[in-house]
Amino acid sequence: MSAKKANLSGELKKYFGFSTFKGQQEKIIENLLEGKDIFVLMPTGGGKSLCYQLPALISEGTAIVVSPLIALMKNQVDAVNGLSSEDGVAHVLNSSLNKTQTKQVFDDIKSGKTKLLYVAPESLIKEDYLEFLKDVKISFVAIDEAHCISEWGHDFRPEYRNLKSIIDKIADVPVIALTATATPKVQDDIQKTLGMSNALVFKESFNRPNLYYEVQPKVNVDKEIVRFISQNKGKSGIVYCLSRRKVEEFAQLLQVNGINALPYHAGLDQKIRVANQDKFLMEEADVIVATIAFGMGIDKPDVRFVIHYDFPKSLESYYQETGRAGRDGGEGHCLAFYDPKDIEKLEKFLAQKPVSEREIGLQLLNEVVGYAETSMSRRQYILYYFGENFDPIKGDGAKMCDNSSNPPKLKDATGDLEKVLALINDTGEKFKSKDLISVIVGKENAVTKSYKLEQNSYFGFGKEKTENHWKTILRQATVQNFLQKDIETYGVLKMSEKGKQSLNNKLEQPFLIAEDREFDLSQTK
Ligand code: ADP
Numbered sequence: 237m238s239a240k241k242a243n244l245s246g247e248l249k250k251y252f253g254f255s256t257f258k259g260q261q262e263k264i265i266e267n268l269l270e271g272k273d274i275f276v277l278m279p280t281g282g283g284k285s286l287c288y289q290l291p292a293l294i295s296e297g298t299a300i301v302v303s304p305l306i307a308l309m310k311n312q313v314d315a316v317n318g319l320s321s322e323d324g325v326a327h328v329l330n331s332s333l334n335k336t337q338t339k340q341v342f343d344d345i346k347s348g349k350t351k352l353l354y355v356a357p358e359s360l361i362k363e364d365y366l367e368f369l370k371d372v373k374i375s376f377v378a379i380d381e382a383h384c385i386s387e388w389g390h391d392f393r394p395e396y397r398n399l400k401s402i403i404d405k406i407a408d409v410p411v412i413a414l415t416a417t418a419t420p421k422v423q424d425d426i427q428k429t430l431g432m433s434n435a436l437v438f439k440e441s442f443n444r445p446n447l448y449y450e451v452q453p454k455v456n457v458d459k460e461i462v463r464f465i466s467q468n469k470g471k472s473g474i475v476y477c478l479s480r481r482k483v484e485e486f487a488q489l490l491q492v493n494g495i496n497a498l499p500y501h502a503g504l505d506q507k508i509r510v511a512n513q514d515k516f517l518m519e520e521a522d523v524i525v526a527t528i529a530f531g532m533g534i535d536k537p538d539v540r541f542v543i544h545y546d547f548p549k550s551l552e553s554y555y556q557e558t559g560r561a562g563r564d565g566g567e568g569h570c571l572a573f574y575d576p577k578d579i580e581k582l583e584k585f586l587a588q589k590p591v592s593e594r595e596i597g598l599q600l601l602n603e604v605v606g607y608a609e610t611s612m613s614r615r616q617y618i619l620y621y622f623g624e625n626f627d628p629i630k631g632d633g634a635k636m637c638d639n640s641s642n643p644p645k646l647k648d649a650t651g652d653l654e655k656v657l658a659l660i661n662d663t664g665e666k667f668k669s670k671d672l673i674s675v676i677v678g679k680e681n682a683v684t685k686s687y688k689l690e691q692n693s694y695f696g697f698g699k700e701k702t703e704n705h706w707k708t709i710l711r712q713a714t715v716q717n718f719l720q721k722d723i724e725t726y727g728v729l730k731m732s733e734k735g736k737q738s739l740n741n742k743l744e745q746p747f748l749i750a751e752d753r754e755f756d757l758s759q760t761k
Pocket of ligand 1: 254256257279280283284285535
């Protein structure tokens with residue numbers, strides 16, 4: 237093993253020029269080379285690509301890399317080919333290739349030259365490709381951006397759903413799935429869909445201690461952003477907007493204000509889009525104003541701020557987008573502007589979608605609202621969302637958010653929590669937050685009626701406090717691990733071990749909460 241280790245370090249140096257592995261890369265690669273299925277959850281910038289690129293380069297045969305975006309694949313192929321003096325070490329296989337090009341790819345694979353073959357899932361089902369791939373030596377399959385498999389991910393691609401059966405048709409080889417966005421629900425979904433329940437899971441902390449999180453009410457937003465950027469003149473930053481129109485308008489507004497900004501969205505002419513991206517990467521433009529189309533696969537280490545003009549549709553998107561700040565470990569300010577009306581607009585938009593998509597979309601939006609309105613440590617909130625416990629006092633980066641650097645007053649809500657735990661226990665741990673709150677404040681709805689909850693002795697016990705207060709209690713009890721969201725049903729609140737113990741023995745420490753922040757902006761506009 238040690239000889240192999242020494243060897244891996246040598247290969248790392250030889251191909252990538254790095255002297256040490258990052259995080260768990262080495263363990264991941266060793267296990268993959270031993271033939272195990274692997275599941276990697278690592279934040280953006282953690283070094284996922286190397287986890288399959290290096291073993292592919294040193295294995296016999298070709299590794300298939302499934303990736304969702306053609307642009308992303310092209311970047312990677314160029315990068316890999318740049319590592320070697322030979323051409324054709326990496327190829328993309330898709331229908332944009334003409335006959336000669338496709339033959340070249342096939343020839344390079346047959347001759348053993350090609351070590352990495354990038355394909356989109358929709359290409360993989362093409363009969364010609366399948367037939368060809370069945371007959372050549374495949375080293376392993378890597379599934380990049382594996383969250384695309386899950387409807388609970390922020391970027392669901394139906395074509396990812398059938399990957400398991402396609403891979404089974406091609407070869408019996410190890411599979412490595414990788415993602416930077418995995419809530420426990422998405423993680424569970426990926427493993428089930430890929431039949432990887434026994435895979436070795438490597439999860440790295442999603443904590444980015446150098447990023448500062450801040451949410452401001454969306455009032456005078458144009459002026460506020462101009463002021464922020466002017467105070468950070470010369471620094472590199474991204475401003476995300478939801479619509480293309482807003483992107484163009486706001487980029488212009490920044491330009492008028494003497495800020496070196498350019499727009500980026502999928503509706504722009506390809507040439508302009510690429511030119512704008514390059515100018516940003518080459519430091520000819522300080523700020524890029526963009527829709528979510530910008531950022532996948534962009535590796536600019538010194539982005540100093542990411543501003544959300546509009547809140548995105550999910551915390552995964554928010555985290556991925558903010559994750560583009562401070563990749564070099566330096567300063568990274570993440571500033572988001574929040575208005576509940578924006579969320580209402582997104583909800584209306586979801587109303588036109590099929591039921592399951594709508595339900596999921598609403599749940600995800602609910603989490604966004606929770607994050608925006610919370611008074612707790614934002615880092616603790618978001619890391620909990622990714623299945624990680626974070627100590628808001630001693631954890632790495634504990635002071636790095638608006639709420640933590642300027643903590644709100646805490647209130648003792650021990651009595652309220654005890655009653656909530658008793659209610660959840662008494663009603664069989666089968667209700668979602670919304671319905672529990674109805675019971676607490678004594679408001680009938682279809683669910684309370686069908687379960688006859690009006691007859692429960694707890695019905696209406698908390699009616700003298702606001703629904704918002706109880707929402708806060710439930711959210712903070714979840715983040716502080718008294719309650720947990722059921723993975724199967726998502727949203728149903730169950731007791732955690734800690735919750736059960738507290739129920740029996742009372743709480744060891746007082747349950748302190750900060751009321752969520754009020755965001756009624758109607759008076760201020
Ligand atoms: P991810 O896909 O997880 O976002 P990447 O694979 O793009 O991350 O890697 C992020 C950056 O880290 C890249 O610039 C890459 O070259 C660098 N990197 C990866 N592994 C190492 C390593 N062992 N040592 C130094 N830099 C590394």
